[in-house]
Amino acid sequence: MVELGIEITTYRxxxxxxxxxxxxxxxxxxxxxxxxEVSDDKIALDLTDVTFIDSSGxxxxxxxxxxxxxxxxxxxxxxxxEGSLTRLLSLTGLDQIVSPLGRREDLA
Amino acid sequence: xxxxxxxxxxRVAADxxxxxxxxxxxxxxxxxxxxxxxxxxxLCLAATELLANAVEADERALELTxxxxxxxxxxxxxGVGPLRTVADAEIDRRALLSGLASLAVDPSGExxxxxxxxx
Numbered sequence: 001m002v003e004l005g006i007e008i009t010t011y012r013x014x015x016x017x018x019x020x021x022x023x024x025x026x027x028x029x030x031x032x033x034x035x036x037e038v039s040d041d042k043i044a045l046d047l048t049d050v051t052f053i054d055s056s057g058x059x060x061x062x063x064x065x066x067x068x069x070x071x072x073x074x075x076x077x078x079x080x081x082e083g084s085l086t087r088l089l090s091l092t093g094l095d096q097i098v099s100p101l102g103r104r105e106d107l108a
Numbered sequence: 109x110x111x112x113x114x115x116x117x118x119r120v121a122a123d124x125x126x127x128x129x130x131x132x133x134x135x136x137x138x139x140x141x142x143x144x145x146x147x148x149x150x151l152c153l154a155a156t157e158l159l160a161n162a163v164e165a166d167e168r169a170l171e172l173t174x175x176x177x178x179x180x181x182x183x184x185x186x187g188v189g190p191l192r193t194v195a196d197a198e199i200d201r202r203a204l205l206s207g208l209a210s211l212a213v214d215p216s217g218e219x220x221x222x223x224x225x226x227x
Contacts, residue, residue, distance in 0.1 A: 022131075025160040026124040052131065054156045055204060056187035066196075084149065091207040092199050 001096040004030050005049075008038070014076070014107050016027040020097055023057030031057070035064035043068050044107055047079040047100070065098065078104055114141060115175040122162040122170050122187065130182045132170065141176040146226035150208050151183060154221050158185045161201055165189025182222040183203065183209075 004027040005020035015038055021030060035045070044060060047053070059075065066074040079085040079100040089095040101107065116137040120126045131152045138148045155172055162170040163214050165188070173184040191202040191213065209223035 022128065023126040024124070024156055025163060026127055050149055052152065052156070054127075054153060054160060055162055055194040055197065055199045055201065059194045059199065061197075063196035084153070087149075089154070092197070094199075095196060 003027070006031065006034050008034070011044070011104060012107055014042045014044045016044045016046050016104065018046040018049065021058070022052040023047075023050050024052065024054045025056040028056045028060040032060040032063060035060065036067060039046075041073040042076075043073060044076040044078060044104070046104060047077060047083075047085055048104075050079070050083075050085065053085050053088060054090070055088070055092070058085075058092065059095065061098065062094060076101055076107060078106070114177065115173060116140065117173045119169055119171045120159070122159070122165075122167045124160070124163050127156050127159055130159050130170075130172065134174065137174050141174065141181060142225070143176065143181060144226040147181055147223075150223070150226075151181070154183055154205060154208050155185075157201055157205060158183075158188050158219060159191055160194075161188050164192050176225075180222055180224050182220060184221075185219045186217070188219045191219075205217065 006020045009016050017034060065075045077098055079098045081102050089098055118133040120129055134151045134155050135148055159170055167187045167189045170187040175182050193200050209221040212220045
């Protein structure tokens with residue numbers, strides 16, 4: 001059974017939540033909990049080391065995005081440009097509201 | 109897991125912890141079916157979505173059958189339950205699966221996904 005690795009650091013004023021492993025129905029509740037506990041105004045979710053993501057994982061990301069924006073914060077996603085997240089965003093049409101950055105260095 | 113010629117079958121409990129098992133089934137079946145990497149990625153997502161739907165629909169068990177013939181792969185599933193919308197992002201799982209491959213759902217609830225091998 002694969003557990004989700006989550007590491008929280010700061011980078012250029014952003015609180016960065018780096019995720020490692022498979023993000024699916026089983027593991028996404030853990031991410032959802034971590035994301036809702038973060039109270040910073042600028043939150044970046046680094047999915048560079050996510051090896052698989054399904055709609056449950058994407059749901060956790062979109063839920064966090066709504067949560068942060070509702071309180072006036074900034075939310076960014078970092079992911080490989082040709083990775084599975086980009087494909088899933090395109091398939092679901094959610095690429096209109098989530099536009100991943102390619103690298104952590106792209107955080108403004 | 110069983111192998112009958114070019115057909116592979118997996119029956120698992122509708123348990124969210126078994127997503128890894130479902131994806132391992134797809135990856136381990138791939139060489140015997142001649143699947144490309146892109147096909148494997150598509151099938152891992154499809155099979156995981158079918159398991160997630162089975163869990164959300166309170167089904168007891170999911171059965172997946174994966175086969176290939178004439179340059180196409182087919183994934184059949186029973187025990188999926190009615191296809192649902194994913195909470196939070198309001199993702200229509202039927203639309204998502206249709207975006208991955210040709211989707212058919214028969215009146216008994218069996219789901220079939222089929223597509224030509226990736227180039």
